[in-house]
Amino acid sequence: MTVRLVSQQGTESADPTFTREVLGAGVAHLERCYQCQACSSGCPVAYAFDYAPHQLLRMVQLGLKERVLDSTTYWLCASCETCATRCPNDIEIVQIMDTLRHIALREGRTQQTGLPLFHRTFLSTIKSNGKVHELLLILRYMLISRDIFKLNELPSNIKMGLNMFTRGKLAILPAKIKGMANIKRIFQQTEKKNG
Numbered sequence: 001m002t003v004r005l006v007s008q009q010g011t012e013s014a015d016p017t018f019t020r021e022v023l024g025a026g027v028a029h030l031e032r033c034y035q036c037q038a039c040s041s042g043c044p045v046a047y048a049f050d051y052a053p054h055q056l057l058r059m060v061q062l063g064l065k066e067r068v069l070d071s072t073t074y075w076l077c078a079s080c081e082t083c084a085t086r087c088p089n090d091i092e093i094v095q096i097m098d099t100l101r102h103i104a105l106r107e108g109r110t111q112q113t114g115l116p117l118f119h120r121t122f123l124s125t126i127k128s129n130g131k132v133h134e135l136l137l138i139l140r141y142m143l144i145s146r147d148i149f150k151l152n153e154l155p156s157n158i159k160m161g162l163n164m165f166t167r168g169k170l171a172i173l174p175a176k177i178k179g180m181a182n183i184k185r186i187f188q189q190t191e192k193k194n195g
């Protein structure tokens with residue numbers, strides 16, 4: 001069943017099935033959100049989102065599927081868990097962001113073209129090294145996205161790389177971590193589960 005909602009953005013379709021799907025993915029207590037905004041005020045990445053976390057959750061509650069899936073918020077979320085630790089209602093916000101990414105990928109909703117690609121590239125560096133290696137991540141992403149061939153962006157990319165390097169944020173070689181076998185197993189099991 002589709003419900004029509006009237007908002008400042010005009011008339012929108014609300015899809016209760018979408019809300020049920022997100023709730024049904026094991027997301028804890030989304031219905032308890034009372035918009036206190038504690039999550040958004042602590043989010044270190046909220047400045048880059050088009051909707052703050054509390055706004056996105058409200059839209060999920062209302063079933064505004066189109067607007068939610070068109071949002072950049074769930075792709076840019078860094079899964080840092082700051083919001084979840086601040087939430088008075090123990091809402092698993094990171095799990096909601098993950099669920100939205102799964103739904104968007106399944107439905108081919110990747111119009112934020114760079115963001116899903118960056119997300120997959122990020123995961124591939126974790127899979128191969130156990131933790132993120134920024135230089136490898138940037139190079140891989142630029143190659144796959146073909147951004148490396150955008151010559152007009154080259155000077156600013158080099159400047160950013162040098163800035164990160166001089167501040168010690170860009171290691172040349174990836175760090176070795178213990179437990180690579182466990183990381184590989186997690187990926188194997190997840191990939192098997194997701195087909």
Ligand code: SF4
Nearest residue numbers: 043077078080081083
């Ligand atoms: S997990 Fe995502 S939404 Fe929550 S505080 Fe971190 S970046 Fe923001």
Ligand code: SF4
Nearest residue numbers: 033035036037039087
């Ligand atoms: S902190 Fe929790 S209850 Fe408050 S707006 Fe965020 S998700 Fe909702």
